[in-house]
Amino acid sequence: MTDTFRVLIVEDDAVIARVYSTLVGAMPSFTVVGTARTAADGLTKVRQSEPHLVLLDYGLPGGASGVDLLRKIRSSGSRVEVLAITAHSSTDLVRESMRLGVLDYLVKPFSEERLRQALNQFISISAQVRATALAQKDVDRLRESSAPVKQWIPRELSGDRLEVVRDLLNQFDGPRSAEEVAEQLDSSRVTARRYLEFLVSLREAEVTVDADKPGRPRKLYAIRPRPGSR
Structure with missing residues (x-):
């Protein structure tokens, strides 16, 4: 199997x-097989060239987005x-x-190093997928040896505050x-909700709606239980 x-x-x-x-072309493991400027052209070229990886800008002309x-x-x-490559980073x-299975999510403007990091992550994941006959201990070793990727967070959020x-x-x-979270953070309710909704998008937290009390229903947030936890 080719390594390109x-x-x-x-x-x-x-x-x-x-x-x-x-x-991309400067990295020895990759070759660029084409470019597309619209979603329609992109779909055609995905079918024609059968790429392993698509660098997809979300802001495309022609009525259909990335x-x-x-x-x-x-x-x-x-x-x-x-x-995914985009200038937008809303929670939705x-x-x-993430639901559609993107490998990574790069927010413009990003550094060349951040793109190389995402490409190296692709190489690491591809190596694991190919090794379908590995025992669990071998898979774990591959995961541990992979270069860690810094978690992406929206520019308007702080990693420390998160x-x-x-x-x-x-x-x-x-x-x-x-x-209630805002009171603990000494911040506004809007700011606290941004962090909470981001954790929900990462599936680290879950949200429910409390409609039992008078007034407008409230969203309630809690950490998502880990598999196997009680």
Whole structure:
């Protein structure tokens, strides 16, 4: 089996597409098999070139977005890996992307090193997938030897504050509202909700609706139990 991975770049800006192509082509494990500027052209070239990886910009012209293309790729049964590239980072968009199985989610502008990091992650995952006959201990060893990828968080959130919210949810003896979390953080309710919704998008937290009390229903957040925990 070849060690060279075929990459398709779907990006409407020709200059940016050339930059991506140069960066990807400079890595010995990759070869760029084509570029596309619209979702329709991207879908055609996915079918024609059968790439291993698609660098997919979400902001595409022509009425269909990159997310629309991603949905069509998944509904077609294609197993191609997709690296999402976008200037937008709303909770709903991140959640939808993760549900559709993106390899990574890069928010523009990002550094060249961050792109290389995502490409190296693809190589590591591909090596594990190929080794279908490995015993569990061998798979665990491969995972431990893979270079860790820094968790992506939206630019408007702080990594340190996100860790504080995680700790709070773990310490609470039950679900809490954004208002209650905001009191602990000494922040606004809107800010607390952003962190809570992001943890929900990562499936680290879960949300329920409390409609038992008078007034508007409240969203309540709690840490998601780990598999096997009681």
